[in-house]
Amino acid sequence: xxxATMASRYRSHLISLRDGREVTxxxxxxxxxxxxxxxxxxxxxxxxxxxxxxxxxxxxxxALERGVHPRPGxxxxxxxxxxxxxxxxIVGAGQYVRAGDGNEKTCEFSITVAEDWRGGGLAxxxxxxxxxxxRRDGYETMEGWVLAQNTPMLAVAxxxxxxxxxxxxDAAVLxxxxxx
Amino acid sequence: MLTHGNxxxxxxxxxxxxSPNLNDGEEDPTLTEGELLAHCKQHLTAYKMPRxxxxxxxPLPKTNIGKILRRELRDGSAAVTAQAASxxxxxx
Numbered sequence: 001x002x003x004a005t006m007a008s009r010y011r012s013h014l015i016s017l018r019d020g021r022e023v024t025x026x027x028x029x030x031x032x033x034x035x036x037x038x039x040x041x042x043x044x045x046x047x048x049x050x051x052x053x054x055x056x057x058x059x060x061x062x063a064l065e066r067g068v069h070p071r072p073g074x075x076x077x078x079x080x081x082x083x084x085x086x087x088x089x090i091v092g093a094g095q096y097v098r099a100g101d102g103n104e105k106t107c108e109f110s111i112t113v114a115e116d117w118r119g120g121g122l123a124x125x126x127x128x129x130x131x132x133x134x135r136r137d138g139y140e141t142m143e144g145w146v147l148a149q150n151t152p153m154l155a156v157a158x159x160x161x162x163x164x165x166x167x168x169x170d171a172a173v174l175x176x177x178x179x180x
Numbered sequence: 181m182l183t184h185g186n187x188x189x190x191x192x193x194x195x196x197x198x199s200p201n202l203n204d205g206e207e208d209p210t211l212t213e214g215e216l217l218a219h220c221k222q223h224l225t226a227y228k229m230p231r232x233x234x235x236x237x238x239p240l241p242k243t244n245i246g247k248i249l250r251r252e253l254r255d256g257s258a259a260v261t262a263q264a265a266s267x268x269x270x271x272x
Contacts, residue, residue: 054248096245
């Protein structure tokens with residue numbers, strides 16, 4: 001399958017977090033769909049709100065389908081996994097897609113890290129990996145929409161040289177962006 | 181239902197969205213303004229009560245990665261807007 005071939009070009013590797021724990025970082029594959037749903041179900045309402053900017057009880061099936069089939073050269077998604085009783089658990093994910101502003105050179109990112117896996121720098125590693133990958137895909141700008149109260153994500157973005165700016169008409173959200 | 185409030189220049193903005201987007205199975209398309217306000221009255225203190233209730237039939241505007249864009253919600257004018265009776269209009 002083409003998707004699997006493209007995904008396999010990103011070599012899965014183990015990374016160490018600041019708290020000493022290790023996670024495997026790899027490209028998302030179709031078979032991750034079930035694990036993504038399980039990871040979503042473990043997220044708190046607040047974490048879901050931060051990611052989707054709405055209270056979400058379940059993942060949208062079509063969005064999930066799109067998420068596990070990133071279009072090569074245009075979209076990419078990383079997952080961070082750890083060994084679990086039944087295979088592996090997904091404890092973090094980061095993805096980018098082409099932004100909706102009509103500019104083909106801008107992509108939009110999102111990052112999600114399981115509550116139990118925060119504080120070790122995983123979000124930073126995920127975003128840094130997205131930046132490198134998006135650059136390879138030919139994007140020139142990366143942007144993200146972050147709730148103003150989501151200070152941990154804003155700190156991660158700032159560390160990776162994103163600038164944040166207010167969003168006209170919505171004081172609750174900031175747009176972070178950087179050149180790639 | 182989704183609520184969110186924030187203080188901007190001494191204006192309290194509160195918005196609640198209900199959309200009959202059955203794909204998610206999250207919303208109730210039969211909900212009425214009266215029911216919504218009654219529910220709010222039961223659970224919220226007076227100053228948190230929504231000033232405006234607006235029903236939309238189209239899906240909520242999202243970025244390509246799936247985040248809701250409230251600025252577009254606010255800019256949109258396709259929906260029917262109903263003001264909650266006897267409440268002063270603030271901002272939505």
